[in-house]
Every structure is written in C-alpha cells, then in structure tokens.
Amino acid sequence: MRSYRKELWFDVPTRRAFVHITPHVEKCLEESGIREGLALVNAMHITASVFINDNEEGLHQDYERWLEELAPHEPLTRYRHNRTGEDNGDAHLKRQVMGREVVVAVTDGKLDFGPWERIFYGEFDGRRKKRVLVKIIGE
Amino acid sequence: MRSYRKELWFDVPTRRAFVHITPHVEKCLEESGIREGLALVNAMHITASVFINDNEEGLHQDYERWLEELAPHEPLTRYRHNRTGEDNGDAHLKRQVMGREVVVAVTDGKLDFGPWERIFYGEFDGRRKKRVLVKIIGE
Amino acid sequence: MRSYRKELWFDVPTRRAFVHITPHVEKCLEESGIREGLALVNAMHITASVFINDNEEGLHQDYERWLEELAPHEPLTRYRHNRTGEDNGDAHLKRQVMGREVVVAVTDGKLDFGPWERIFYGEFDGRRKKRVLVKIIGE
Numbered sequence: 001m002r003s004y005r006k007e008l009w010f011d012v013p014t015r016r017a018f019v020h021i022t023p024h025v026e027k028c029l030e031e032s033g034i035r036e037g038l039a040l041v042n043a044m045h046i047t048a049s050v051f052i053n054d055n056e057e058g059l060h061q062d063y064e065r066w067l068e069e070l071a072p073h074e075p076l077t078r079y080r081h082n083r084t085g086e087d088n089g090d091a092h093l094k095r096q097v098m099g100r101e102v103v104v105a106v107t108d109g110k111l112d113f114g115p116w117e118r119i120f121y122g123e124f125d126g127r128r129k130k131r132v133l134v135k136i137i138g139e
Numbered sequence: 140m141r142s143y144r145k146e147l148w149f150d151v152p153t154r155r156a157f158v159h160i161t162p163h164v165e166k167c168l169e170e171s172g173i174r175e176g177l178a179l180v181n182a183m184h185i186t187a188s189v190f191i192n193d194n195e196e197g198l199h200q201d202y203e204r205w206l207e208e209l210a211p212h213e214p215l216t217r218y219r220h221n222r223t224g225e226d227n228g229d230a231h232l233k234r235q236v237m238g239r240e241v242v243v244a245v246t247d248g249k250l251d252f253g254p255w256e257r258i259f260y261g262e263f264d265g266r267r268k269k270r271v272l273v274k275i276i277g278e
Numbered sequence: 279m280r281s282y283r284k285e286l287w288f289d290v291p292t293r294r295a296f297v298h299i300t301p302h303v304e305k306c307l308e309e310s311g312i313r314e315g316l317a318l319v320n321a322m323h324i325t326a327s328v329f330i331n332d333n334e335e336g337l338h339q340d341y342e343r344w345l346e347e348l349a350p351h352e353p354l355t356r357y358r359h360n361r362t363g364e365d366n367g368d369a370h371l372k373r374q375v376m377g378r379e380v381v382v383a384v385t386d387g388k389l390d391f392g393p394w395e396r397i398f399y400g401e402f403d404g405r406r407k408k409r410v411l412v413k414i415i416g417e
Contacts, residue, residue, distance in 0.1 A: 001140050001279050001417050003314040005385055036142040037276055038179060040316060040381050044392025046331045052239055053185045058219035059231055066210065066232055071344065080336035092337055093344055096376055098235055100330055103179050103242055103381050105274035107144055112272060114183025133390060135383035137315055137416065138276065139140050140279050175281040176415055177318060191378055192324045197358035198370055205349065205371055237374055242318050242381055244413035246283055251411060253322025277415065278279050 004032035004136040007044070012126030015073075018060045019121040021050075021132065025104075026111060028134045035109045037138015041119060042101035044131040047091035049098035049122035067094045067124075091124035098122045106138055143171035143275040146183070151265030154212075157199045158260040160189075160271065164243075165250060167273045174248045176277015180258060181240035183270040186230035188237035188261035206233045206263075230263035237261045245277055282310035282414040285322070290404030293351075296338045297399040299328075299410065303382075304389060306412045313387045315416015319397060320379035322409040325369035327376035327400035345372045345402075369402035376400045384416055 006028050010019060025041055041050050053059065071093035076082045079089025102119060105112035121132055145167050149158060164180055180189050192198065210232035215221045218228025241258060244251035260271055284306050288297060303319055319328050331337065349371035354360045357367025380397060383390035399410055 001315070003385075003416070005383065005390070037140070038177065038274070038316065040383055042381075042383070044395065046392075046394050051235065053231055053235070054220075056220060056223065058222055059228070061219045062228055062232065063235075070209070070348070080339045081332075081334060083336055084334065089337065089340055092331055093340065096329065096331070096341075099238065099377065101381060103181075103240060105144065105179055105181070105272055107142075107274070112144070112274065114185075114270060114272075116185050117183065131392060133383055133392075135316070135385070135390065138142070176279075177316065177413070190374065192370055192374070193359075195359060195362065197361055198367065200358045201367055201371065202374075209348070238377065242320075242379060244283065244318055244320070244411055246281075246413070251283070251413065253324075253409060253411075255324050256322065277281070 001137060002034055002139060004034060006134045008132040009129055010121055011129045012123040015126055017123045017126060020055055020118060021121050022119045025119055025134055029111060029136060032136045034106055034136050034138040037106045037136060039104045039106050039136045040101060042133050044133050047088050047095055047125035048130055049095050050102055050132060051098045051122055052102050052117050052119055054116055055118045067097060070097060088125040094124045140276060141173055141278060143173060145273045147271040148268055149260055150268045151262040154265055156262045156265060159194055159257060160260050161258045164258055164273055168250060168275060171275045173245055173275050173277040176245045176275060178243045178245050178275045179240060181272050183272050186227050186234055186264035187269055188234045189241055189271060190237045190261060191241050191256050191258055193255050194257045206236060209236060227264040233263045279415060280312055280417060282312060284412045286410040287407055288399055289407045290401040293404055295401045295404060298333055298396060299399050300397045303397055303412055307389060307414060310414045312384055312414050312416040315384045315414060317382045317384050317414045318379060320411050322411050325366050325373055325403035326408055327373050328380055328410060329376045329400060330380050330395050330397055332394055333396045345375060348375060366403040372402045
C-alpha cells in the first residue's frame with residue numbers, strides 16, 4: 001500500500017466563498033502515482049467544508065442564500081459560541097450542512113467521477129489562511 | 140491491496156424517491172472477494188444522495204416532507220440555478236442535507252453494520268438513468 | 279495492508295448529548311499500530327452521528343437549539359415514523375444534518391488533524407446502550 005499527503009492552502013478575501021479545487025486534487029493524484037485506491041479531501045478547519053457539486057455560479061449563489069437562511073450570520077448574539085469572543089457561530093453550523101470531507105474513488109489513476117462532479121472548498125469564515133488536506137491511499 | 144469497482148444504474152420513474160440498495164452493495168462485496176477493508180458507495184450525480192438510515196416507509200415520507208420544507212421545489216424562480224434552463228435547483232440543496240456518499244467498514248467479508256443500518260439511494264431529480272459507484276479496497 | 283476494528287459503547291443518560299471521543303479514537307489508533315492509512319469512525323445506530331467540530335460547550339448548545347428548530351422533537355405526530363410506536367422521528371432527521379461518519383487521515387501514527395478538529399458522538403435518542411465503530415486500514 002502506498003500513501004500520499006498534501007496540504008492545500010487558501011486565503012479567501014471574503015467571509016464566505018466557494019472555491020473550485022478539482023484541478024489541485026487531480027495534481028495531487030498525479031504526483032502520488034497511485035492508480036487504484038481512495039482519496040480523502042477534508043477541510044482542516046471547523047468553519048469550512050469540502051463538498052462535491054456543480055461548478056455553476058448560480059447554484060453557488062443559491063447555496064449562499066440558503067445557508068444564510070438556515071444559519072444566519074447575524075445577530076451575532078444568536079449564537080452562544082460567539083460569547084467566546086468569536087463571530088463565527090454561524091460558520092460552524094453551515095459547515096455541518098455542507099460537510100467536512102469527501103472520499104473519492106481512484107480508478108486507473110483518475111478521480112472516478114460522474115459527468116458533473118467537481119470538488120469545492122466552502123469557506124464560511126475566511127479572510128485568513130486555512131488548509132485542506134488531501135490524503136490518498138492505494139497502489 | 141485489492142480493489143473492486145462497479146456502477147449500479149437506476150431509472151427512478153418519479154422526480155424523487157428513496158431506493159433500498161443494501162442487497163446490491165452486498166452482492167458487490169461478495170463479488171470482490173475482499174474480507175477486510177473499506178467500501179465507498181457514492182452517487183455519481185450531483186442531484187442524488189447515498190445515505191444510511193432505516194428501511195421504514197413512514198420515515199422516508201418524513202424525509203420527503205422535511206426536505207421539501209428546507210428546499211422547496213417550487214417556485215422554480217426561487218433558485219438562480221434554474222435560470223440555466225434546469226428545474227432542479229432544489230435537488231442540489233436536498234442532496235447536500237442527505238449527503239453524497241457513505242463509507243462502510245468491511246469486516247470478515249461482510250458490511251460491518253449496526254442492527255438497523257441500511258443503504259439508500261436518494262433520488263431528487265429522477266425520470267432518467269443515473270448511477271451509483273461502489274468502490275471497495277482491502278484484502 | 280493491516281486492519282483494525284473496535285466498538286466504542288455509550289450509554290448517554292439524556293435523550294440528546296454530544297460526547298467528545300477523540301481520546302478513544304486516538305487510543306484505538308495506538309492499539310492498531312497503523313502509521314499510514316485511513317480511519318473510519320461511524321455511528322452504528324441510525325439516530326446518532328459522528329462528526330468533527332469544536333470542543334466548545336456554547337457551540338454544542340447552539341447545535342442543540344438549531345437542530346430542534348430544523349427538526350423538532352414534538353409534537354410526536356409530526357413524524358409518520360412515530361406511528362410505528364417510536365418517538366424518535368426527529369432523531370433520524372437530526373442525524374442526517376450532522377452526518378453518520380467521519381474519515382480521518384492517519385499520518386505518521388497520528389490522526390492528521392487541523393488545530394481545532396475534535397471527534398464527537400452526537401446522540402439524538404439516548405438513554406440506552408449504543409455503539410460507534412472504529413475501523414482503521416493501512417500499514
């Protein structure tokens with residue numbers, strides 16, 4: 001069994017954003033030389049997500065609006081977590097809806113995707129450097 | 140390390156439905172000959188889910204009603220994604236609540252499940268052929 | 279490839295609670311002797327979650343309140359599932375928001391975590407013995 005590990009760093013200039021990271025993960029897979037196995041891609045921070053969906057700007061706007069409905073950023077007093085001095089209570093909730101990680105099959109040296117599957121980094125508390133972990137195991 | 144891959148095809152006649160797929164995944168595991176490892180089961184489409192819960196019809200009706208509350212199908216104008224000509228904006232949101240994939244332990248040649256765990260394909264934009272990927276790695 | 283399996287048992291005295299289980303999973307990893315691979319940690323019950331987030335009490339209170347808003351426990355008649363004689367319809371929905379499982383990278387014999395990542399067992403229908411499965415594969 002072989003294993004590969006890499007951190008991808010992001011510094012999103014806004015509080016919230018969705019960043020397309022499929023090309024970065026594909027590069028990792030190529031570097032790994034692994035042909036058959038599993039690739040784990042996860043946010044290393046608890047106010048961010050990694051998820052798979054469509055690379056379509058309108059959909060990302062829908063996600064933004066919907067997540068704000070489900071877990072509004074304001075008023076900050078809505079969240080007990082913010083009593084710690086943070087202002088990111090909402091981000092911890094939004095991240096649970098969108099998920100921490102994806103596990104992707106590796107087949108014949110490629111990410112084994114359906115036609116529209118793309119990987120995104122979902123930032124819910126940006127304006128600072130944060131990381132995604134790519135771990136691939138296989139042969 | 141051994142690996143196994145299979146696509147399961149579905150053509151759900153309604154827009155939304157939950158399909159019990161545990162027997163299909165068990166058959167894959169048997170075909171694979173793998174005794175210890177991990178099984179990944181994921182929707183290959185971004186308007187569908189694979190998840191684990193109870194095989195109970197009332198619960199599935201609860202999921203249907205609840206997901207419609209969280210992300211209603213209509214009005215179609217609710218979703219910017221539908222401006223692309225699609226009518227499945229809601230399906231992309233529902234899929235995030237229910238999840239893309241499950242990873243199941245394989246122990247002694249069986250899916251290592253608790254007493255009520257069953258795998259479902261959750262369709263949120265059906266009436267066409269769509270796929271689930273089963274990838275198993277181990278020994 | 280090596281594999282390791284262990285069940286962690288919980289008997290939460292209240293209906294709902296969040297239990298910090300990172301130390302238990304770290305002990306499993308140490309026992310396994312695995313240095314590189316993947317660790318799967320999943321609820322074996324369908325009214326409970328395993329998820330990764332912050333070990334902060336105020337945040338856990340936020341999750342509790344938010345999940346009750348999204349899928350209230352009462353009235354029990356809200357859920358068709360409860361017609362089976364159960365009273366845990368809400369728990370099956372809450373569990374989908376928080377997720378069934380996490381997959382964690384194992385690197386150099388450690389859980390490969392960002393600075394604040396901790397693993398929690400989320401109980402939504404407690405007051406009885408229930409299990410979490412830890413399965414680790416690698417080398």
